[in-house]
Amino acid sequence: MEMTENGQATEEAAAARDGSICGYESLDRLLRDNLNPQVFQEVSRLLIGLNCGRTLEVVPLADSAKALSSDCNFDIQAFRFTADKELLREPQVVRVGLIQNSIVRPTTDSFQDQKRAIHQKVKPMIDAAGASGVNILCLQEAWMMPFAFCTREKRWCEFAEPIDGESTRFLQDLAKKYNMVIVNPILERDVNHGETIWNTAVIIGNHGNIIGKHRKNHIPRVGDFNESTYYMEGNTGHPVFETAYGKIAVNICYGRHHPLNWLAFGLNGAEIVFNPSATVGELSEPMWPIEARNAAIANSYFVGSINRVGTETFPNPFTSGDGKPQHTDFGHFYGSSHFSAPDASCTPSISRHRDGLLVSDMDLNLCRQLKDKWGFRMTARYELYADMLAQYLKPDFEPQVIADPLLHKKSS
Numbered sequence: 001m002e003m004t005e006n007g008q009a010t011e012e013a014a015a016a017r018d019g020s021i022c023g024y025e026s027l028d029r030l031l032r033d034n035l036n037p038q039v040f041q042e043v044s045r046l047l048i049g050l051n052c053g054r055t056l057e058v059v060p061l062a063d064s065a066k067a068l069s070s071d072c073n074f075d076i077q078a079f080r081f082t083a084d085k086e087l088l089r090e091p092q093v094v095r096v097g098l099i100q101n102s103i104v105r106p107t108t109d110s111f112q113d114q115k116r117a118i119h120q121k122v123k124p125m126i127d128a129a130g131a132s133g134v135n136i137l138c139l140q141e142a143w144m145m146p147f148a149f150c151t152r153e154k155r156w157c158e159f160a161e162p163i164d165g166e167s168t169r170f171l172q173d174l175a176k177k178y179n180m181v182i183v184n185p186i187l188e189r190d191v192n193h194g195e196t197i198w199n200t201a202v203i204i205g206n207h208g209n210i211i212g213k214h215r216k217n218h219i220p221r222v223g224d225f226n227e228s229t230y231y232m233e234g235n236t237g238h239p240v241f242e243t244a245y246g247k248i249a250v251n252i253c254y255g256r257h258h259p260l261n262w263l264a265f266g267l268n269g270a271e272i273v274f275n276p277s278a279t280v281g282e283l284s285e286p287m288w289p290i291e292a293r294n295a296a297i298a299n300s301y302f303v304g305s306i307n308r309v310g311t312e313t314f315p316n317p318f319t320s321g322d323g324k325p326q327h328t329d330f331g332h333f334y335g336s337s338h339f340s341a342p343d344a345s346c347t348p349s350i351s352r353h354r355d356g357l358l359v360s361d362m363d364l365n366l367c368r369q370l371k372d373k374w375g376f377r378m379t380a381r382y383e384l385y386a387d388m389l390a391q392y393l394k395p396d397f398e399p400q401v402i403a404d405p406l407l408h409k410k411s412s
Helices: 011-018 027-034 037-048 063-072 111-131 154-159 166-178 253-257 259-267 288-299 365-374 382-392
Strands: 075-081 093-100 136-138 181-190 196-204 210-215 241-243 246-250 272-277 302-307 309-318 327-334 338-340 356-363
Touching (some): 027 037, 063 111, 093 111, 093 302, 111 154, 111 166, 111 356, 136 246, 136 272, 166 196, 181 210, 181 272, 196 246, 253 259, 253 272, 253 288, 259 272, 272 288, 288 302, 288 338, 338 356, 356 365
Parallel strands (some): 246 272, 272 302
Antiparallel strands (some): 093 356, 181 196, 196 210, 309 327
């Protein structure tokens, strides 16, 4: 670690280079290693909550999964969300996994070599998920390529694949092998509609079949996220996919900033909503632990938040009209994937700077139990907001503002 002239360690400089938090994998591990156990337990209660009034349970992992983690240098953690025992329903426990990964080869290498290297890197993590008995697995946004949408260079469109393309076929074999549903977020080329490009999640069933797809609803135009250069807003609505293990939906990346987007998946009956993402620390990290957790609470479902990890450097400098000097990277993708539950509890995040697999058991009965407890659906007053939105969409809309009559009165 670097030392300043007065002998103090420049931890921030070191962390900026490797993406860690002062040398720690995550905030949870920093706190765990620096607080006494009693204080840590209370701080953890405040930060990540209690599941059904209890500390979230750690799940032991298979030795083969831990060996893959050690051999391939990826973080692996597992937890369990429980629900209260019911008299008329059996528990509906499903095991869910999230994978975050960095790219492998330089972005100057051939596109095919880059893609294949990512496939080879991700496979041991999927094998570890299979060895851990994961039923539903979700990968990060556009996992099969570098997140090149900052550059505005159209050559990166070559990474786009049809729904049944190379990356889907790669995952179909693994889905069938492990009897696992896999959410496969790709850059899609729609060959039936003028080869249009979309940001898409393909849902692969546990028999290796394609159940359906969802296209990203909200496209960012902020900082270096110049994604509308490549694709526009999706046209698939808010589908919920009924799988062998539960009803799932996919709120891709920037859609997490839009509460109505989360709401619509809930109204369609989702029990688990995945948020595969690619976002960097300077832009969004303070928001990351908040938005998905809020969505889980407000909509009474589980949320799996996945973010890619690492810093990706591109061959040509770019700017984004934000006054910053030209640069060749987005910044650090901070990983920190985690699960949130409808009772306001959440798992600790996995690594901020390493590849990782997060596994969690979740009893889907908790969704209905929290609906019954809080009555959010019953008290939501949808008709009130439907009328408001209908008025807002009219060209002659006027905001409902009641001004103080004395505010603009002329002084005598």
